[in-house]
Amino acid sequence: MAHSTTQIELGSKAHHFALLDTVSDKLVSLDDIASPNATVIMFICNHCPYVKHILPELVQLADEYQQKGISFVAISSNDAQIQPLDGPEEMKMLADELQFPFPYLYDQTQMVARHYMAECTPEFFVYDGHKRLAYHGQFDGSRPNNDVPVTGQDLKQVLDLLLDHKPVNMQQQPSVGCSIKWRVQ
Known part of the structure; x- marks a missing residue:
């Protein structure tokens, strides 16, 4: 079932993290x-059809903008006991297979996801050069089976504005996808 994100206050500071990169x-x-x-x-994550749907374009966009x-x-x-495809070994295999140009970190305690809400x-969080939230939302309007092409349009627009030192539009579309698989307490 698709899950949509709630709004987070723009301008909020990025939370510190230090996580294991499953590739290195x-x-x-x-x-x-x-x-x-x-x-x-x-x-x-590895298993989500919403992620799989955009992943090739996301890797290409990251290559270009890096x-x-x-x-x-x-x-x-995701809790790998609930969703075994999202464990560190499987993450490394996917990152190697698709040649991720970015680190793929495992948040085993789920504290980073909780801090970022x-x-x-x-789900995408874009921080400006001062580590202030400039964008929180979707990659683009494409979803599995909605026939909208995967372009990364929403993310590209924000990144281009930041590179041009222009303000980012306050109207932001929430991410839609699979809910995070929280560990049972």
Whole structure:
């Protein structure tokens, strides 16, 4: 069942994190990847059909915009006991297969997702060069089976505005996708 995100106050400061990169097997922190231009923090996972639907275009977009000085990081916060396809080994295999140009971090405790108030996959948070939230929303309007082409239009528009030092539109479309699989307490 599709899940939509709630609005988060724009201008809020990015939360610090240090998580295991499933590809390099090293800890990666926000300070390690933050860019003076913009930083895209993406909550994704392996199993979600909404993520699978946009993933090839997302990898291409990240490749293109990293060359312009924007950094990207993907985080999976799903409980691997609930969804085994979202465990660290499977994450590494997917990142290698699709040649992710960004770290793919595993949020085993789910604390990073909670701090960011992430709710679904895919979900995008874009921070400006001062680590202030400039955008929280969707990649674009494409969904599995809705016949809208995957373009990354919404994310591209925000990144272009930040690169041009222009204000980002306050009307932002929420992400829609699979809910994060929270660990049972």
